[in-house]
Amino acid sequence: MKKWYAVIGDPIAHSLSPYMHETWFKENGVDAAYIPVRVEPADLEKAFLALRTLGVSGFNITLPHKESILPMLDRLDETAAVMGAVNTVVFDGKQYAGFNTDGDGFVQSLFAAAVDLDVKVLVIGAGGAARGIAFALKRAGFADIVIANRTVERAEELAQDIDGSALTLQQAENGLGEFGIIIQTTSVGLSKDQALPISLENIKPGSIAADIIYNPMETPFLLKAKEQGCITINGIGMFVYQGAIAFEKWTGIKPDTEKMMELITNKLGGQYVNK
Structure with missing residues (x-):
């Protein structure tokens, strides 16, 4: 069965996470999809239950849900627990675990x-x-x-x-x-x-x-x-590096970050200068 991943937040239309992860899936021969999902704060719990029911393999979390999502997860990585915020969720086959790669x-x-x-x-x-x-x-x-x-x-x-x-x-x-x-x-x-x-x-x-x-x-x-x-x-730089850490947690593969930073910058119409 094809795996699928998501990013949830509000707003979410600006996110380039789908582009980044879909590109990495293709570059590394991973049969998976990644979609953006706009979730308003009042709907977070319902959205999470829906993601679980539909079998999401993992997802990213952006503003304003990084703290609100904590009590809904099965377990937290030690770092995420100490920080009190999660931006990456991994499904290990039984539980949804929260991490912070930001x-x-x-x-x-x-x-x-x-x-x-x-x-x-x-x-x-x-x-x-x-x-x-x-x-x-x-x-x-x-x-x-x-x-x-x-x-x-x-x-x-x-x-x-x-x-x-x-x-x-x-x-x-x-x-x-x-x-x-x-x-x-x-x-x-x-x-x-x-x-x-x-x-x-x-x-x-x-x-x-x-x-x-x-x-x-x-x-x-x-x-x-x-x-x-x-x-x-x-x-x-932060966007790509945190995404790469999440990608590795999901797939076990370290993606090409330097190439991705250039791709993201070009997609936004500029030149990469964070070096």
């Missing part, structure tokens, strides 16, 4: 920019993606990690979990020049007409500004950071 995927893309572990890092946002990235940064050796979020209580919770610190968005704006790496993890920027998550007027030229969004390739956050003299990293 953080490791992001860190791989960050190290490609030759970053310094001693710099102060600001993570904007405190949702599922932010949790995955914050924990991965900690594991990678970054010692000074600060979380800023619209709801400061959520920032404080995440900061406590990683032995970091928390700021309000206004405090982060005022002290932006202290940070060598600024990571934007919220959904602000999926549409080019959206506002910035914080003002970048005080950002330090030469610092690294990263956005986990890859479509559009240059969000308003990255465009403004570039104007301010920053090195910018879009979400393509």
